[in-house]
Amino acid sequence: MGPGFRRDDSLLSVSGSTLLALQDAPPAEAPAFGGQPVTNQPLPAEEPREQPTPPSEEELLEGRRRPDIRHDLPDPVDQYNPGAIRQPPPEAFPAEHIAVPDRWRLIDTLGIVRERWYDPYNQNVLKGDRPICLPTEEEQRRRREAGIARCATPRFLGLTGNDWFFVASAISDTVIEPRSFPIPVGVQTTDRPDSNDVFGDNRSLVLSQTFIASVALIKGSTAFKPPDIEYRLTLALNMNYVDVGERRILFVQPSEGTDRFDYALGVQEAFIDYHIRNTSTRFDFDSVRVGIQPFNFDFRGFLFQDQQLGVRLFGTRDNNRFQYNLAAIWRLEKDTNSGLNNLFQSPRDDWILHANVFRQDFPFVGLTSQASITWNLNRERGELEVDDNGFPVRPALIGDLRARSYDAIYLGYSTDGHVGRFNWTSSFYFLLGQDRNNVFTQRPARLRSFFFAAEPSIDLNWIRIRGAGLFSSGDGNPYDDTERGFDNIFENPIFAGADTSYWIRQTIPFAGGGRAVALDQRNGILNNLRSSKEQGQSNFVNPGTMLLGIGADFDLTPGIRISGNVNHLWFHRTDVLQALRVQGTIRRDIGWDISAAAIWRPRATQNIVFRLSGAILQAGTGFRDLFTNNDRDRQYYSVLFNAILTY
Secondary structure, eight states, X not given: OOOXXXXXXXXXXXXXXXXXXXXXXXXXXXXXGGGOOOOOOOOOXXXXXXXXXXXXXXXXXXTBOOTTOOSSOOOOOOOOOTTOOOOOOGGGSOOOXXXXXXXXXXXXXXXXXXXXXXXXXXXXXXXXXXXXXXXXXXXXXXXXXXXXXXXXXXXXXXXXXXXXXXXXXXXXXXXXXXXXXXXXXXXXXXXXXXXXXXXXXXXXXXXXXXXXXXXXXXXXXOSSSOXXXXXXXXXXXXXXXXXXXXTTSSOSSGGGOXXXXXXXXXXXXXXXXXXXXXXXXXXOEEEEEEEXXXXXXXXXXXXXXXXXXXXXXXXXXXXXTEEEEEEEEEOOOBOTTTOOBOTTSOOXXXXXXXXXXXXXXXXXXXXXXXXXXXXXXXXXXXXXXXXXXXXXXXXXXXXXXXXXXEEEEEEEEEEEEEETTEEEEEEEEEEEEEESOOTTTSSOEEXXXXXXXXXXXXXXXXXXEEEEEEEEOOOSOTTSSEEOOOOOSBXXXXXXXXXXXXXXXXXXXXXXXXXXXXXXXXXOOOOOOBSOTTTSOOOOSSOOEEEEEEEEEEEXXXXXXXXXXXXXXXXXXXXXXXXXXXXXXXXXXXXXXXEEEEEXXXXXXXXXXXXXXXXXXXXXXXXXXXXXXXXXXXXEEEEEXXXXXXX
16 A cells, blocks of 8 residues: 555544533523523424435536446435424534644554554555654654754655655566477587487476565655655566577577576666646646656557656646656667666667557547557667677678668557446557668668557456457568568567467577577567567568457456467468578468466465466467478477565
């Protein structure tokens, strides 16, 4: 629970009076409380009058009403009792009210709170439930006499007032992941001397442990309004171990072997959030945030979702029904094996300008619409970047192997919410711009492509049934001056099973058509032929992606959920694959992606979460055209165990 909103101190008081019974009141002219006479005259009869509609009954918006409000109320009841005695006037009651300066001292006085620093479930000053500066009355008196107005915290922080909150959190994220995928045999050597094939042992194991620590200092009561100012710092430490069946998969040097242990420390958040102003009594606001911070350009992470260095101006209007964001991002370099921000390298020559607006209840009540425009300015032509394992990532070793610069402009429209009882989430993007160097023709090329994804669903008590549809256009002629393959900037899609899905979770190396290039990316859904999602450039000459799927979530108990997904994937066009492979017909069918997952939250909270999932890719004809080996493997698997502990 975050810091609360403290009401006006005058509204919080303890009364020392008790109402007295009036049944035995004396006849008329008897002395009353406070010396004012109270007569015992009967109440005059009142004519019935039309009752106004209470404000709670008024509709906020056409088609929307407050929960559990009945509009057909019973007729008002008018009391008529000639023998009733009038209530005493306000002056009749004593005025000994003891003002309580804030609710924190009240609950302390009543003995309600027993704070323990290690308990994140109940009130805890380390979790932002109570202000860090809460001096007693005696301390306040001594400070006034000494002329000290500061908070009882380290002086170098310069804190004043009783509305500063400290929030600390710690996360442990453990991953155990056995998997298989087509692993090409190294050109110079193989780990199995007697083998003779393009693809070798496809088994692999990933072990990853991430520790995340975050601290924030927040000024303001944020239950009903944004913070006045916020300072936040988040560090992540990752340790990972990978074992594969072939050489030159983890390292460019064949002598390095088939396993690798690595670690990295990254700064994932380091920002200042400043509240500029409130624009209404409902706390509509304007704020600015500067530093390393999370960005998400749509509801499901299709275009860009990452923690990056940037400036963001944001706010709300019309009682939070209208929201806006203006962002400028300077992309940081990433650590190769962990994906964390690498602050030991200078930022990339890659910038993003983004603007969006949200409107709730448009075009239907219950549905939120988002319109956006995003401009990716990449100026990395003439640069050479090699990752930590020795593989070139910029430029990608595909086509003419030349570095590129490009301007990609994304026009987007997304929706999220429900129409009646049907839930609906969708995103549409149209991409235009220019690539300074087509990797096939060495000439400038126009960018013209589009993307659409939608997830309809319906809730049947404890069951949610979901559909999934995705279309990402591919390039049908890599040698012309128009690149029609859609590619994003940095995707992390929550869609079609997310990382439970085999295709989204795993990376498929594009052996034979490019060196150190993958058909798709880890935690990505598009077939984009990039060298790396973290360190590579977008590639707009790609085969495109099509997906149709169905899934369901079963909430067996508040702490146990079972999910299942069945997806079928295709390439939109295979002309690019045929040109890169110098291969005849490559069919479009990628195959069936079947997955299931179980999530257990022992305390029905997000503090302890265990997840076990498994997925199988049943290879289709197009996948087998690309990755057939001597063993004629048609099935590939992915098993994921994930444990998340949060304080």
